[in-house]
Amino acid sequence: MNTNASLRHAKPFGVAFLFAVALLCGTASHAADTPTTAPAIPDTLQQRIAACTACHGVHGEGTPGSGYFPRLAGKPAAYLARQMQDFQNGLRKYAPMEYTVRQLPPAYMREIAEYFAAQQVPYSRSPLPPVSAAALQRGEQLVSKGDPARKIPACASCHGSQLTGVQPSTPGLVGLPYDYISAQLGSWRTHTRATVAPDCMAMVANRLSESDITAVAAALASRELPADTHAQPAGSVTPPMPCGVLGATGDPS
Amino acid sequence: MKWLRWLLLLIALLVVLALGWVLFGGGSRPTPQAASKVAATALRDPALIAKGEYLATIGDCAGCHTAQGGARYAGGRALPTPFGDIPVPNITPDRETGLGDWSFEDFWQALHSGKGRHGELLYPAFSYTSYTKVNHDDALAIFAYLQSLAPVHQPAVAPALAFPYSVRNSLKAWRTLYFREGEFKPDPAQSAEWNRGAYLVQGLGHCNECHAARDSLGGTPQDVHLTGGQIPMQNWYAPDLSTRKNGGLEGWGAQDIVDLLKTGQSAKGTAFGPMATVVSDSTQHMSDADLRAIATYLQSLPPRGQPAPPTTPFDARTLAEQGGKVYAKHCAECHGKRGEGVAGVYPPLDGNSSVTEPTGINATRMVLLGGFAPVTAANQRPYSMPPFAQQLSDGEVAAVVTYIRRTWSNQASIVRAEGVSKYRHTPVE
Numbered sequence: 067m068n069t070n071a072s073l074r075h076a077k078p079f080g081v082a083f084l085f086a087v088a089l090l091c092g093t094a095s096h097a098a099d100t101p102t103t104a105p106a107i108p109d110t111l112q113q114r115i116a117a118c119t120a121c122h123g124v125h126g127e128g129t130p131g132s133g134y135f136p137r138l139a140g141k142p143a144a145y146l147a148r149q150m151q152d153f154q155n156g157l158r159k160y161a162p163m164e165y166t167v168r169q170l171p172p173a174y175m176r177e178i179a180e181y182f183a184a185q186q187v188p189y190s191r192s193p194l195p196p197v198s199a200a201a202l203q204r205g206e207q208l209v210s211k212g213d214p215a216r217k218i219p220a221c222a223s224c225h226g227s228q229l230t231g232v233q234p235s236t237p238g239l240v241g242l243p244y245d246y247i248s249a250q251l252g253s254w255r256t257h258t259r260a261t262v263a264p265d266c267m268a269m270v271a272n273r274l275s276e277s278d279i280t281a282v283a284a285a286l287a288s289r290e291l292p293a294d295t296h297a298q299p300a301g302s303v304t305p306p307m308p309c310g311v312l313g314a315t316g317d318p319s
Numbered sequence: 320m321k322w323l324r325w326l327l328l329l330i331a332l333l334v335v336l337a338l339g340w341v342l343f344g345g346g347s348r349p350t351p352q353a354a355s356k357v358a359a360t361a362l363r364d365p366a367l368i369a370k371g372e373y374l375a376t377i378g379d380c381a382g383c384h385t386a387q388g389g390a391r392y393a394g395g396r397a398l399p400t401p402f403g404d405i406p407v408p409n410i411t412p413d414r415e416t417g418l419g420d421w422s423f424e425d426f427w428q429a430l431h432s433g434k435g436r437h438g439e440l441l442y443p444a445f446s447y448t449s450y451t452k453v454n455h456d457d458a459l460a461i462f463a464y465l466q467s468l469a470p471v472h473q474p475a476v477a478p479a480l481a482f483p484y485s486v487r488n489s490l491k492a493w494r495t496l497y498f499r500e501g502e503f504k505p506d507p508a509q510s511a512e513w514n515r516g517a518y519l520v521q522g523l524g525h526c527n528e529c530h531a532a533r534d535s536l537g538g539t540p541q542d543v544h545l546t547g548g549q550i551p552m553q554n555w556y557a558p559d560l561s562t563r564k565n566g567g568l569e570g571w572g573a574q575d576i577v578d579l580l581k582t583g584q585s586a587k588g589t590a591f592g593p594m595a596t597v598v599s600d601s602t603q604h605m606s607d608a609d610l611r612a613i614a615t616y617l618q619s620l621p622p623r624g625q626p627a628p629p630t631t632p633f634d635a636r637t638l639a640e641q642g643g644k645v646y647a648k649h650c651a652e653c654h655g656k657r658g659e660g661v662a663g664v665y666p667p668l669d670g671n672s673s674v675t676e677p678t679g680i681n682a683t684r685m686v687l688l689g690g691f692a693p694v695t696a697a698n699q700r701p702y703s704m705p706p707f708a709q710q711l712s713d714g715e716v717a718a719v720v721t722y723i724r725r726t727w728s729n730q731a732s733i734v735r736a737e738g739v740s741k742y743r744h745t746p747v748e
Contacts, residue, residue, distance in 0.1 A: 105651075105652055105653060105655055105661060107653065107661050107664050107665070107702075111700075113702065114700060114701070114702045114703060115703060116689070116702070116703050116704060116705045117689045117690055117691055117703035117704060117705055117706065118703075119705070120689065120705030120706055120707075120709075120710075121706070121709065154387075154388070155387060155388025156387040156388045157388065161744070161745035161746070162688075162706065162708075162745045164387075164745075165688060165690065165745050165746060166689075166690055166691065166703075166706075168596075169595065169596065169599050169691065169693065169694045170691065170694060171694055171699060173699070174694070174699060174700050177700070
């Protein structure tokens with residue numbers, strides 16, 4: 067959205083006006099010095115974002131039991147901010163998220179993203195579906211080696227050698243529930259999840275077969291967590307394809 | 320009986336003519352820019368453009384004429400109505416897909432008379448029922464501003480209207496019932512401030528398009544003004560803006576109205592749902608003089624007769640008692656034991672017109688959806704309410720909504736569990 071110049075000029079007047087309002091309100095509350103039952107509300111970001119923490123947890127721990135609301139804790143901040151932006155502009159579709167973030171200004175979204183990125187809570191295991199050993203092996207193959215014949219890069223080639231993500235924009239994949247991973251890979255194929263072009267993850271998801279998605283989601287969800295779950299430093303991987311979220315332009319291939 | 324035959328023939332002829340008029344009549348030619356009474360240079364006057372920018376903002380043109388994630392004013396979306404989807408046009412000056420070839424005369428014909436460039440009748444999803452009151456100078460400024468935008472090439476989406484609404488000339492009948500063309504006429508008995516407020520509320524602000532009930536033909540009868548109504552398709556209730564008790568602005572001072580429109584919050588309530596977007600995108604940018612004028616006008620609306628006190632069904636007490644428990648557990652921490660809210664943070668529920676509006680939809684949906692207070696220059700990091708859709712059953716939502724609608728000074732009807740389930744979907748717009 068463009069902020070237009072003349073409205074920006076109007077702001078000093080708005081500030082002066084609000085200051086006047088605040089003064090008036092202050093006077094009024096002093097005059098009526100009666101005891102009140104009004105609750106004391108802490109002026110913290112955590113208090114302000116009750117709409118987020120109701121589902122994602124106060125520390126962004128998500129709902130590992132059901133796998134429905136993803137963990138946000140420790141994900142790179144730029145990645146989290148980008149997701150809110152994608153929900154805002156309709157690239158990523160999920161009505162409750164689109165509704166909740168629809169108006170938030172970039173600075174506030176960045177602050178919220180940094181809050182969750184900074185949270186450190188232990189991972190907990192999510193239930194795994196019954197998958198065959200062969201499927202798990204296939205999944206593990208895709209995770210660490212990919213499938214060059216079908217131009218499927220290894221997950222690790224972008225998401226980090228330990229799959230803990232890479233700063234600033236690549237999320238970690240370890241510790242995510244099976245249901246969440248398979249649902250996200252599916253949503254890239256049905257165009258309910260997208261991001262800025264070139265959308266490399268959409269390309270990868272569309273090259274996976276349905277059984278590949280089951281296999282890779284099961285393999286990721288069953289992986290042991292590395293000792294250090296922090297995202298790798300920026301620039302520590304060279305992605306095999308151009309990705310808009312990493313600042314690339316042009317067509318992915 | 321020769322005269323009878325002649326009469327029948329005459330009637331048949333009239334019917335054919337009338338049918339022809341309905342189906343094919345009403346076309347006209349656009350006014351070419353070269354033939355316009357407004358010189359192209361006049362439209363490039365920076366002062367006029369700046370005035371138009373302000374007016375387009377407070378009229379919230381972008382609210383409809385922008386697609387989610389799309390270029391501002393470039394249309395490219397459909398407005399869902401009970402009669403079908405109506406494409407929202409591109410109003411940037413692109414020659415092929417926008418207003419690039421339009422003259423001011425064409426624009427005036429649309430805004431003032433509800434007719435397209437070729438005389439075709441426009442669907443009243445475009446609120447010309449209100450915009451007809453906008454005066455010539457303001458319309459010119461808005462046109463100059465729109466013509467100053469960078470052109471965006473964005474074709475309109477296809478209309479998807481059911482028969483007979485798909486026949487544009489069916490609007491002839493609709494217009495006879497609901498549309499009175501004419502600029503705003505100031506009331507000399509009232510102050511200049513009141514008249515400015517009335518002009519903005521009735522015209523460009525198009526408040527009545529949501530804050531009045533629409534009938535089965537999607538129109539608002541001429542004598543119905545800001546009485547409150549359910550917004551079609553969006554399933555929110557836009558409350559009565561008169562000073563009515565239980566569902567209106569009873570107890571609101573002029574400053575409360577100014578605060579809500581400027582900051583999104585007031586001592587009496589917080590804007591949410593579609594109004595949150597209206598505040599964020601539009602009313603927060605209004606000048607203080609215009610906000611005061613609107614408050615003056617709204618405060619002068621005669622209080623309407625009290626609605627009959629709601630009947631008390633046999634199970635009302637049980638519902639409210641159950642709701643009281645839910646309230647103590649989930650709501651009182653922020654909204655207070657007496658529904659008094661926290662000044663500047665959480666809205667009061669006692670005496671809140673959105674709690675006591677006639678349907679109960681607003682309170683029901685707020686409990687289910689939660690959400691952030693409007694983002695405004697005065698409140699850039701708003702507090703929010705958690706959604707309770709996952710935590711509370713339909714019965715619990717109905718109970719707590721019934722409780723807040725019938726406790727403290729609130730006297731509104733009960734809400735039942737059956738009334739909750741249909742609002743569990745989340746609106747995207």
